Amino acid sequence: MVQKRTAKSAEYLLKTVEVVCEQNNASDIRCGGPATLGYDFFVDAGWSNTDITSFIEKELKDNDQEGKIYISEPEWMQTRPWSKRMIGNCIKEGY
Secondary structure: OOOEOOOOOOOEEEEEEEEEEEEOOHHHHHOOOOOEEEEEEEEEOOOOHHHHHHHHHHHHHHOOOOOEEEEOOOEEEOOOOOOHHHHHHHHHHOO
16 A cells, blocks of 8 residues: 555655666767666555566566666655556556
């Protein structure tokens, strides 16, 4: 269940999930691009790290992609959590 701090602030207790798929090319980095390419998801803090990792690994494999997954400690954020469907569709579309 998604924890919401208050109705007025619309803050949610979330974990940031960073999926690093590949190094960006040097010319793009020099022009201000990111050093790595991949995905960033914000998921409900109640979702276990094991379940997050296995779900994302399956989605990556199903879409012929690879990535290293990093999961942060929960923190309050003013963004809505991503659902499994949203994450699956994002990975399917590619980065």
